[in-house]
Amino acid sequence: MHFTSEQRLDNGVLEREFTLGEIPGILWTPGSASATAPAPLILLGHPPLGLHRMYPRLVARALHAAADGFAAATIELPGSGDRPRWPAADQARADLRRAMEAGEPVSDEIIDALILPLVEKSVPEWQAALDALLSLPEIGGPVGYSGGVISIGVRLAVVEPRIVAAGLFAGSFVPRAMFEEARQVTIPLHVLLQWDDEGNDRQAALDLFDAFGSKEKTLHANMGGHTGVPQFAGDDAAGFFARHLK
Secondary structure, eight states: OEEEEEEEEEGGOOEEEETTTTEEEEEEEETTSSSSSOOOEEEEEOOOOOHHHHHHHHHHHHHHHHHHHHHEEOOOOOTTTTTTHHHHHHHHHHHHHHHHHHTTOOHHHHHHHHHHHHHHHHHHHHHHHHHHHSSSSTEEEEEEEEOOOOOHHHHHHOOTTTTTEEEOOOOOOTTTTTHHHHOOOSOOEEEEEEOOOSSHHHHHHHHHHHHHHOEEEEEEESOOOOOOOOHHHHHHHHHHHHHHHH
């Protein structure tokens, strides 16, 4: 991990951009974090739209986490932002746009091509980032995952034992293969669903929630579209992480 820039934000939060090999990322640590009092960590998941485009939402989530004493970090997904183009992913996104613009059902083949390779490539990168982040003296466990793509969160919840709780955003397409993985998830879950999300299959999101094997799982459904998440929903998610990471 190589830090490339740093700046102080509100309330003494330190924002540092880094690279891990070819992977860009951002780490936010609260002013209270130190080698003698390391902060728990929340990994901030996001859609493959690029860190620059997602930055306003990510920094808002990170500042919210820092106010509760948590560090937060994110990485650029494969084929996004300044990372090398990924022709197969570009084609899958083009096929998705074409189907949606034509008012056609989004086929399982399109969903699989869009999501499954992204999960396979990105989850090992998240794990490598976690290795590097937890080697910093001011960062400690436990670790939570917050956000989407929800299939990435599902895979991480299954394969990464250092993640002890996950707040998942039900706003992306879910391949059928992920439902079997969901049955293997046992950590506490807080799932956020926007009821009128124009790009989400609501029934698939409900079926996925039903499939999760966790004994503690909560579904928070709010009226509104994809970007209409109410402020109190974020507060509820913060309470979830406060219960499980402190």
